[in-house]
Amino acid sequence: MAQNCLGKIRSNYARLSEKEKKVADYILENPERMIHNTINEVAEDLNVADATVFRFCKRIGFKGYQAMKIALASEIMKPIQQIYEEIGENDTEKTVADKIFQSNIRTLENTLHILDEASIKKAVSLLMQANRVEFYGTGGSNAVAIDAFHKFVRTGIKAFAFIDSHFQLMSASQLCAQDVAVVISHSGTNKDTLNIIKMAKKNGAKTIGITGFPKSPICQYSDVALFTSSEETEYRSEALSSRIAQLSLIDALYVNIMVLNKEKAKHSLEKVREAISDTRM
CATH class of the missing domain: 1.20.5 (Single alpha-helices involved in coiled-coils or other helix-helix interfaces)
Incomplete structure (x- = not known):
């Protein structure tokens, strides 16, 4: 779950360097502003190097800037219960x-x-260069993977998704360095999902992970990690709430591909429409 970011900053404050204290003060004075800014914007505001901001995040116990921002966002949003x-x-x-x-x-x-700009840009780049893209997810995340296939089959990129986890693992075993595996898991700890992403990675495929937890095992095997932020309520689990965000991330990737690959995508979309139209005759 989310870590106490503000508490970590306060408890480590005395041990920070002068430049790191500038970053700490920036966050403590206006945490809402922090979650809207990129690492470059924060560094520019404070007139420090990006590396100083990154080092500060590591100093207070986070893997990097994105992980700290996710924890901070969760922390400052939760008290504002509507x-x-x-x-x-x-x-x-x-x-x-x-x-x-x-x-x-x-x-x-x-x-x-x-949502990190550099991460979404890298994810789009990997998908654009892929010979084959496979979407993986088990349980509730499988519905997101199938939706992703339904979208990406229109892009002109070879896209695939399987419902059965055993089929997913077999398919991942056939991936190669020219392929991309998009693995969706809210917790990032599901055993079947981890086996799939490990297999894809073992075969040299590029991997994109979509999860709600930046320190989850799935991130260790992801070339790019995209994160969702959701809260558990009385009638809905956090995983269920996050699904709409997962679907939106997939949609953002899809539209980016359609825009960048306009001609190929247009031709592919026409073929899909023709195929559907023929079945209705």
Whole structure:
């Protein structure tokens, strides 16, 4: 779960260098501003090197800037609990719907705040260069993987997804250095999913991980990690809430590919439409 970022900063403050203290003060004075900024923007605001900001993140116990920003976002968002999350027995059907929609909106907003520009750019680049892209996920994440296939089959890139975890593992065993595996797991600890990404990595394939936890095992095997931010509520688990953010990340990757690969994508999309149209005749 999210670590106490602000507490870590305060407890380590005395041991920080002068430049690192500038970063600490920047966060403590306005944490909301921090979660909206890239590492370059923070460094520029403080007139320090990017490396100073990165070193500060490591000093207080995080893997890097992105991991710290995710923890900070979770920490400062949680106290601001909105009344719409509290589903009451006397709520009308419309009120319940309103609260669920608002909760989903906040999940998307939180995920957008922690979305790293460099990571999404690298993920798009890997997908653009791939000979074959496979989407993997088990349980609830499998629905996201199938949705990703449904989208990416229109891009002109060879895209695949399997429902059965054994088929997924067999398919991952056939990947090579020209291929990309997109592995989706909210916890990042699912045994089947880890076996799949390890197999893909072993065969030299590039890997993109989508998860809610920056320190989860799946990140160790990901060339690029994209993170979601969601909260558990009384009637919905954190994993269930995160699914809408996972779907949105997939959608963002898909649209980027369609824009950058316009002609090939247009031709592929026309073929898909023709195939669907023929089956209706």
